Amino acid sequence: MEANEKNDQLEFALNVLNHPELLQDEYVREWLSHAENKKLYEECRLYLEAGLKLEVGDSLDVKSEFEKFNRKMQSPVRAFYRWTAAAAAVVILVASGWWLMNESSSREIGQDVIAGLQHVVVPGKNQAVLVTETGREIVLGTTSGTSVMVEGGVNVVDDSTRGVSYTTSEAVEVHYHTLRVPKGGEYRIVLSDGTEVWLNSESELKFPTVFTGGKREVELRGEGYFSVAHDGHLPFIVVASGVRTKVYGTEFNVKAYAGNQVDVTLVEGKVAVKQAGDGSEYPLAPGENAHFAEGMAPLIEKVNVHKYIAWKEGYFYYENERMEVIVNDLKRWYDFDVVYVGSGVKDLKFELWSGRDSDIDTIMGLLTKTNKVNVRLDGRTLIVSERNK
Structure with a gap:
């Protein structure tokens, strides 16, 4: 591979790292399907994470470096800028180089800083509980490709790495299930129409085992990222804390934890949002967020989408x-x-x-x-x- 081509591949990998929403692009997924590109991407990711591990030491001007990083994150969703990747390379090399050269001293600093912290708190993992209409509870996230008959004509396939998916026979009754993700968990589900939903920690999704009638409607508590299967005649509706988000096929994030305000963030496509008691529908364009506070019209503004969907990536x-x-x-x-x-x-x-x-x-x-x-x-x-x- 020529040097210029190697530089181009490096810049591309760094740009994807700094814009994780690009991982949804078909072109990026195809690029990552090649072993050499995937290896390059993972190496860059490891360097970046190493650099961030204790990058706030005295030898690094964190404020200025973060400002550089922050400016990079402001570029439009789905856009590729060579200067962005070049700037990212500088930040990664400065941060990771500092950390690698000072690994032993960094450990000492870290131990002083967090003295008394006990390693009893660990990161979350793929885990959830599926609750059927009859109250049966099925623990998910412990098997690989296991199929379970949950109710007449309805099968679920659970995979600890890929989530849970539904299959139904042609003649099947509609039942309502709830997917509950506890604290310290996250989970992905593929609904009967092919819609994918990623649920964040402490979240619930109530949904029918099969969609019938003139709409596809689910209820969310907590936070979920939706990639809706397109159907021009059958809208998909997410109800969360009194806010209804209606789509026909798109990707968006909804955050609606109990006691908090609601944010609907559109990644791509088109949605309309509506608040209970308000007759008006508000359309969103890609890159916009609708923020709902009780008793007020939604605040709709252009945002850095990555801020809202980073958890999913x-x-x-x-x-x-x-x-x-x-x-x-x-x-x-x-x-x-x-x-x-x-x-x-x-x-x-x-x-x-x-x-x-x-x-x-x-x-x-x-x-x-x-x-x-x-x-x-x-x-x-x-x-x-x-x-x-």
Whole structure:
């Protein structure tokens, strides 16, 4: 392979890493199907994660490097920019080079920072429980390709790596099932029409075993990413905390945890959103987010989509986000409790990007090294306090 071609492949891999939403593109998937390209992508990913592991040491100007990274993330969804990849290469080389050269000292720093943290809190995994209409509970995520007859004419196939899928006979009664994903879990389901749904931690999806009538409707509690099978005559409707999202075939994310506001983020295609008690429908274009707060019309604006769908691609990604929001997501995934010490600690803001497979001490170490907070894990309770200035 010529040097220029190698550089092009490297830039392409780095651009995909910095824009995980591109992994949905058919062209990118085809590129990754080649072993050499996949190897290059994974090597870049490992370097990037290594660089982020303890990149906030004294030898690295984290603020400026994050600002560079943040600017890269602002480029439009689905767009390829060579300068973006080139800038990414600089950040990765600086960060990972620093970490690799200081690996032993980094370990010492990390141990000092997170002194007292116990390794009893681990990242989440693929796990869920399928509840049938009769109340039968089927534990998912422990088998590989196992088929289970759940009700007359309805089969589910469970695969611990690919999720659960439905098959039905031609003549089958409609039953309603609920897929429950606990704290510390995530799961993918393929509905009877071919629609794919990824559920985040502490989420539930209620759905019919087969769609009939003039619509396809499901109910969501928590967070889910939807890739809807196209049907121009049969709309797909997601109901979440009083917000109805109607589509015919598209990809979007819905976040609607109990007690929180609702966000609907469109990745591609077209959707319309509507709030209970409001007769108006609001259309969204790709790259837009509709934010619903109780008693108010939705705030619709262009956003960095990656911020909303990073969880589905295996990352935590936050831009100037409140501590409480970050910790709420972390505690769902790692399944711990939290205690805040100090009236203002919840409102402190941070930038953070890390893999969801990272140890909790690595993530909390990154937050601690900002010199804004102290963190301590007491058993399964995280204690967060504002650092005295």
